[in-house]
Amino acid sequence: MSSPSANTAPTTTRPRRPLRIVTISAVVTAILILLFGVPWWTLVAGGPNWPTPVVVVGTLIFALALVGLPASMFLSYGRVDRDGLHRVGDTLIGVVWVVFVWSVLGYVLRLTLMLFGVDDPVRSRISALATIVVSVALVLWGYREAMRVPRVKYVDVVIPRLGAGLDELRVVAITDTHYGPINRAQWSQGVVDVVNELDADIVAHVGDIADGTVDQRREQAAPLATVRSKLANVYVTGNHEYLHEAQGWLDHMDHLGWETLHNKHIVIERGGDRLVVAGVDDATARGSRQASHGADFGAALAGTDPTLPVLMLAHQPKQVTDSVAAGVDLQIAGHTHGGQIWPFNMLVKLDQPSVHGLSRHGERTQLYTSRGSGFWGPPLRVFAPSEITVLTLRRS
Structure with missing residues (x-):
């Protein structure tokens, strides 16, 4: 008789990280309690001293939203057939962020009223009602701003190394279209019509084309096939491509007739002068472990004439450090959405050197950061308007 160990194949188990799971869960729970708890206390239970039925109904609404947000996001993750549920989660997080911010600011109004001798519960009720009115107005306005075709923003960029034949070259930039759970095929066509x-x-197109795979978002991306330009349509990946299928989107944009700048460049010529137009993968590409992906400025500019001016497409503004080292004249970026919902722009500034607009880095390099053409997650834009950007390159 053989021993049990002789007939038992060795098994391998994946190491568990219970502490990490507990830590992440605790952080997420704390954020949710803060986001929902502060408005609940400010508007319902704290100082207004509403009648009991109002407190009960208000508490029930906040409790359902608190449970509904993580549930809808978890149940819809990666499932295109549950886009409706995903829309619920996205909307909830946008609304609660607005209400949270203005609930906190409502305490400024409370303090002001106290200084003028207004007592509670009148003081707290005025603050609560003002917070509700402002929040509702901003959500409705923010939704309209997010869903509208972006306004056109005109920016002049002086590039001293630009040849005379390229003076007043017009580069139209769109970015962060984020085709996603809300079907915006008509919006997409509107953007293309303006372009x-x-x-x-x-x-x-400077990345974050969609949230989802090509098969999931094909209809929304279809109008990009009809974009017209005199010299070139160029595209680079953003970080959201690396959440799904970056290579799939590169292949699809190539199929739609775009030049995909996957760590490479092209040289365009006008009036006898030339411009290097290069592009690199997003800063997160290497960490995604997708084969042959990862921002490589050296590869993107390999073989270029160092006397020629360089226009670089790189999705994240913080990639400008590499642009400076590579001698790039102008980098176009997106990613930040301008903060999308105020005051989130203040948090974005902690991670990126620029939230929006034109900035200079080093002696030669300039960076233009677009607020983006679409939106991510909540269908809201508050004090961060979307844009289609016309960058006119000038010699002086």
Whole structure:
């Protein structure tokens, strides 16, 4: 008789990280309690001293939202057939952020009323009602701003190394379209219609094209096939491509007729002068472990004439450090959404060197950070308008 160990194949178990799971769960729980608890206390239970039925109904609404947010996000993750549920979660997180911010600011109004001798519960009720009115107004306005076709923003960029034949070259930039759970095929067509009216020499899509795979978002991306420019349509990946299928989107944009700048460059010529148009993968690409992906400025500019000016597409503003080292004249970025919902722009500033607009880095390099053309997650834009950008390159 053989021993039990002789017939038992060795098994391997994946190491568990219970402490990490507990830590992440605790942090998420704390954030949710803060986001929902502060508004609940400010508007319902803290000082207004509402009648009992009002407190009960208000508490029930906050409790359902508190449970509904994580549940809807978890149940819809990665499931296109549950986009409706995903929309619920996205909307909830946007609304609660607005209400949270203005609940905190409501305490300024409370303090002011106290200084003028207004006592509770009148003071707290005035503050609560003001918070509700402002929050509702901002949510409705923010939704309209998010869903509208972006306004066109015109920016002049002086590039001293630009040849005379390239003076007043027009680069139209769109970015962060984030085709996602809300079907925005009509919006996408509207964006393309505006772009095609702008007489662009180059049209650039600077990443975060969609939240989902090509098969999931094909209809929304379809209008991009009709974008017109005189010299080139160019595209680079953003970080959200690396949450799904970056190579799939590169292949699809190539199929739609775009030049995909996957750590490479092209040289465009006008009036006898030339410009290097290069692009690199997003800063998160290497960590995604997708084969042959990862931002590589050296590869993108390999073989270029160092006397030529360089236009670089790189999704995240913080990639400007590498642009400076590579001698790039202008980098176009997106990613930040301008904060999307105020005052989130203050948090974005902790991670990125620029939230929006034109900035200079080093002696040669300039960075233009777009607020983005679409939105991510909550269908809201508050004090951070979307844009289609016309960058006119000038010699002086």
